[in-house]
Amino acid sequence: MKRSSVIILSVVLLLFLVSWIWKASVLGADPEETNVWGHAFGITFAAFLTLAILSFLYRDNPFYKFAEHLFVGVSAAFWMVMGFWSTIVGNLVPRVSESLSKFFEVPFDKFAVNYFYFIPVILGILLLFRLSRDGGWISRWPLAFIVGTTAGLNFIRYLRSDFIEQVSSTFVPLLVDWQGFGHFIANLNLSATGQLALTVGNWVIFLGVFCGLVYFFFSKEHTGIFGAASRVGIWILMITFGASFGYTVMGRISLLVGRITFLFKDWLGLIS
């Protein structure tokens, strides 16, 4: 290890210890706090991991790598434990065995007992054959069952919600609540729920869908009116991608605000 690396590591460890002791002294002032040192360590370690991840913005470094590997390892372990307790103990045990239900302290439901639940258990065990070099092919059977079931289940739902309902939602009135030109002028306003805004909105939906579809129609050359509609279609797509990008920026900033709030509030106590 290089001398500079040893110095940096020592400084970080020292800062960690100082932060831990300082946080413990702050938390110790609260008479209701029962686990001062444990709580202080948790907050300090969380702050260290946050800063370690953010340090990647400067450049790749061992602290970032440590936080990244720790996150992956803890996540894998967490999901394995959750899978056992929520799926096997939570969903299976109360439906197949009274004695196991007592052992795991989950309420046994005698009316829900169904030995067909052993089929997914067997399929689950077969999935583990993936780890075997010779019997790996056996794991394809449960995998095929999962893919087939998911496809079958989703096919009907998507067909209904994402196709039929969406097509139906595109059939919108191009003149909303039309009661004549005089009525339209008399009630003209720029409110988002007003007749003008709703009518314009419906026209945007109609033209947007139509021109968007034209852009993806490749059996005819995109020239003339057809080409113009196609160009409007690409503009619609670009605006949609722009809106997605804008929303993504907002989402990422929100997450950054969440982390900085944690550092300022829970760790440093700068804000209340």
Add this chain to the structure above:
Amino acid sequence: MTWLPLVSLTGVGTVISLAVIGGGLLWLLYRSLLAKEVDRRIIFLFIFLSVAAPLLFPITFEEEATPVVKAIFDRIESLPEGSRILISFDFDPAMAPEVQPMAEVVTQHCMVKNHKVIFMCLFATGQALLTQSLDQIMSEQFPDKLDGLDYVNIGFKAGNEGVLNVIVSDFKKMFPTDVNAVPYDSIEVFKGIRSAKDLDMVFTVGGGKPGVKEWVLFVGDPGRVPVAGGVAAVVAPQMYPYYPKQLLGIMGGIKGAAEYESELRKEYPQFEDVDAPGLRMMGPQTLAHMVIMAFIVMGNIAYIVQRRRDGQRKRL
């Protein structure tokens, strides 16, 4: 109608931090005009400053609910007292800063309207966040509300869309007890509810899978249950096609939460003193967006200047 949001800048700190950020941006613009490169870490530093400064020296904005958010508020407002509403916390800690404020503000609204609320989650890691939110809101703001009578926490159940596929026809089959192992039949909130079809409304908060889309596909559309959603900003554009027919309203990102909080405060002034994380986060959001836009403009200026110089060199 107010065209400009009412900005209340408090303290010298705010002015100084805004001056530092503005001055820094001008310096970068000057460097850009000289065609000098800006290190990407400088951009990160400015984003950090634009987020940190409004947190230390708060900048607040007045929000007005857009129709898509107002639709959710109006629906909860118009339901008769004691209506059964299901709120699903379908998110994990990674999404929490953005979507937890939505779940909390809708919970507050349902409670103040005396609706009966069923809380659940489809994310294993959402269980802890749900319990945390519920404990905080009920103990601090609604100590008179009783578990089982006014609300119930049925927690997490593994199975993703499979859970929804079952509860749309039989709730008890999937949730025989609540998180405290109280049997389904002895929970007052569940009286008269056999399936999700018997609910007056579902409000789901999420941003991943399963999330709002799955609720529409597996519960809303097949069961004809009114579903509203609060979504992480990243997926909000994908949810808009479902409004207003399949989703009765959408809260998109932290802006949606801020709009809802503002509407709740307007209608129920008792929430004026309650922390509103959505509104609080709009200060950093606005400043960060302005900085990002400034960088986009600067990048384009630098590009145009560079192109013009290259053109002049070629002519020479």
